[in-house]
Amino acid sequence: MSATLVPDVGRTVVRANYHPAILIGGTVVVAALFTAAPWFLPVAWVSVLNNFFLLLIMATMWNLLAGYAGxxxxxxxxxxxxxSYALLYLALKGMNPFAAIPLAALIAGAIAVPVTFLLFRLRGGYFSVATWxxxxxxxxxxxxxxYxxxxxxxxxxxLTSLSPSEYNxxxxxxxxxxxxxVSVGTYLLLRSRLGLVLASMRDNETAARSSGAKVTSTRRWIFVIAAMGCGAAGAVxxxxxxxxxxGNAFNINWLAEMLFATIIGGIGTVEGPIIGTIVYFVLxxxxxxLGAWYLIIFGALAVAVALWQPGGVWGLVRDKTRFELLPVGYRVRER
Structure with missing residues (x-):
């Protein structure tokens, strides 16, 4: 573990390290279990897991965009x-839909590039409305x-050549x-130099600019990456x-669900979208x-968490236990 000394305060700034053996081993085990799920789970549960991972992609990308890049x-x-429509177009041109998922994500990212030159002229609420x-x-x-x-x-x-079981x-x-x-890539990105720039921007944008951070280009990269992630979600x-x-591909409910999962789980944390997506599906x-009442309950819960526990479920756990499952930043430690 490398450390940078901070003189005159008797403290050390250290990288928040994970335990590689535990994390990598746990990831391999979880990956194996979820990959094998269609062979030992009922079709209904496989469908629930499919929707779970779809929302996890969306929430992870919105968290990267709002929670880290502001x-x-x-x-x-x-x-x-x-x-979704990029994949449809590619499939109509003869590509295998499954093989075309990465290309559909790239198309969504490519469209996002010129959009940033318009959106980045705006700030705050104006930026948000412009994205809508x-x-x-x-x-x-x-x-x-x-067409x-x-x-x-x-x-x-x-897809019509696949049997129902093959399709599922x-x-x-x-x-x-x-x-x-998407999840592993986001974690590695946040532990990279780009992630360090994001953290400095989130803490103090003026200080980040004065220290030489390329704030605008970093934001542009993150916006495009988030667009690619959402494009991949649309493709699957x-x-x-x-x-x-x-009406389904551009459904506003996707936004509501990814916001709920991120806010409930803990915005600005890697673990937040995972926890929030679990909470969403349990609820x-x-x-x-209950019909439409469940939407009212979801909305009230999200507002309550935003007001009284802005760090979300994971923020509460982290504050109480000082435990980080997937650390990405630095911390100050007494020497």
């Missing part, structure tokens, strides 16, 4: 929709393209592996629900019989 977007459903406008504009463009089904939508080509198995694995890549969504429709399975 960009509160309310338009990420736009990139989810673009990912971008999402709605993207949906309107898709609605005008008859992609317009307002009716189109079925995803390349393959669509689940696509979602799970995408979630694994298009496979999991193989009739691609604008959803318990309350879905």
């Amino acid at each position: 960009m509160v977007s309310i338009g990420q459903q736009g990139f989810i929709g673009l990912g 406008v971008v999402a709605d504009s993207a949906m309107l463009v898709i609605l005008s393209i008859s 992609l089904g317009g307002g009716t939508g189109r079925p995803m080509p390349g 198995h393959d669509s689940y694995l696509a979602t799970w592996l995408t979630a694994l890549v 969504l298009a496979i999991s629900q193989p009739f691609v429709q604008p 959803y399975q318990s309350l879905q019989g």
Whole structure:
């Protein structure tokens, strides 16, 4: 463990290290269990896990965007929709839908690049509203393209040859592996130099600029990465629900769910989206019989957590125990 000494205070700044053997071993075991899930779980539970990992991708990307880069977007459903339709277009051109998932994510990221030059002229609430406008504009463009089904939508080509069991198995694995890549990639990014710049920007943007951090370019990278992640989520969504429709692909509910999971779990932490997604699905399975009331309960719970426990569930656990499961930053330790 490397350390940088801070003179005159008797403390040491150290990297918040993880235990590689435990983390890597645990990741391998969990990955093996989830990969094998279709062989030993009922179809209904595999479907729940599929939706769980789909939301985890979305929440992880929104947390990266808002929790670490300070960009509160309310338009990420736009990139989810673009990912779905990018995959549909590629499949219509003859590509295997499963093989085209990474390319669909890249297309969503490529679209995000010019968008940043418009959005980054705005700050605060204006930025947030502009992301919503971008999402709605993207949906309107898709609605005008008859080749992609317009307002009716189109079925995803390349899936009809699969048997029901093959389809359930393959669509689940696509979602799970995408979630694994997104989660591990986000963790490694936050432990990199770029993650250190993000932390300095979040703590004090003015100080970060004065120390030479390229704040705007860093934000642009994060926005594009988050768009790619949401595009990947949209792509696996298009496979999991193989009739691609604008109303589903660009559904505002995706935004509500990823916000809920991030806020409840703990915004600005790697563990937060994971914990929040678990809480969301436990509550959803318990309350879905209440009809529209479960949405009211979810909203009230999110507001209560934001007001009285801004760190979320994981923030409360961390404050009480001083334990970090997936540390990414630095900490001050008494010498």
